[in-house]
Amino acid sequence: MGISDTTLWIVILVGLGVFIGGTYRWRVRIMMHQQAELMRLVRERTQQLEEANRKLAQISYLDAVTEVSNRRSFEEELTMEWRRSTRTGSRLSLLMIDIDNFKAFNDTAGHQAGDECLKKVAAVIDEGVRRAGDVVSRYGGEEFAVLLPDTDLNGAGALAERIRAAVEERNVFHPATQKAVTVSIGVATASGRDDGEPSQLVRAADAALYRAKREGRNLVRISESAAV
Numbered sequence: 001m002g003i004s005d006t007t008l009w010i011v012i013l014v015g016l017g018v019f020i021g022g023t024y025r026w027r028v029r030i031m032m033h034q035q036a037e038l039m040r041l042v043r044e045r046t047q048q049l050e051e052a053n054r055k056l057a058q059i060s061y062l063d064a065v066t067e068v069s070n071r072r073s074f075e076e077e078l079t080m081e082w083r084r085s086t087r088t089g090s091r092l093s094l095l096m097i098d099i100d101n102f103k104a105f106n107d108t109a110g111h112q113a114g115d116e117c118l119k120k121v122a123a124v125i126d127e128g129v130r131r132a133g134d135v136v137s138r139y140g141g142e143e144f145a146v147l148l149p150d151t152d153l154n155g156a157g158a159l160a161e162r163i164r165a166a167v168e169e170r171n172v173f174h175p176a177t178q179k180a181v182t183v184s185i186g187v188a189t190a191s192g193r194d195d196g197e198p199s200q201l202v203r204a205a206d207a208a209l210y211r212a213k214r215e216g217r218n219l220v221r222i223s224e225s226a227a228v
Helices: 005-060 071-088 102-109 111-128 153-170 198-214
Strands: 091-099 135-140 143-149 183-191 220-227
Touching: 071 091, 071 135, 071 143, 071 183, 071 198, 091 102, 091 111, 091 153, 091 198, 102 111, 111 135, 111 143, 111 153, 143 153, 153 183, 153 220, 183 198, 198 220
Parallel strands: 183 220
Antiparallel strands: 091 143, 091 183, 135 143
């Protein structure tokens, strides 16, 4: 018995429908796979961009020569710690450290050797500062700053003396003086509840530093006002 024309058309239409439906589902699966792959790539690129931005931000707060924090980082940390000190009444201490006769070092040995000297001194300072909350920064030129939250004048002075002695003991040769490189250090302490601004703490430590320079170098001197 033969197949009628109507039945044949029904078979053809059903087959066509199955083919179209199968093709559609196949296309949908392909599109979903492509979309999933695109989303994966977007997430991957986003993560890479975030990591690159994180590294860039990190680099922007590091000194390129010594790899300790830079002046920008120091000033932000000082402001933050001063505000915390204001809330809690805790002491905030600062060491200002200067490499003695550094201009003569550069003039004698050259800037490349001077950079190596900066790296070695920065490493000694960083090794001497053991608490996670303390901040070692290159303040500028041959000068470093060490910010010491929750530290009184006696504690800051004792740390300063340990750093001074450690730099001298590292025995980095100074080509101009023909002796070991040394540092002079000024120490100041303040409470954020005292009247004043963070810049006063810096000025007090700087004044103590320059007194150490005037009195012979390779010395630690405490701010004459004791506490700002």
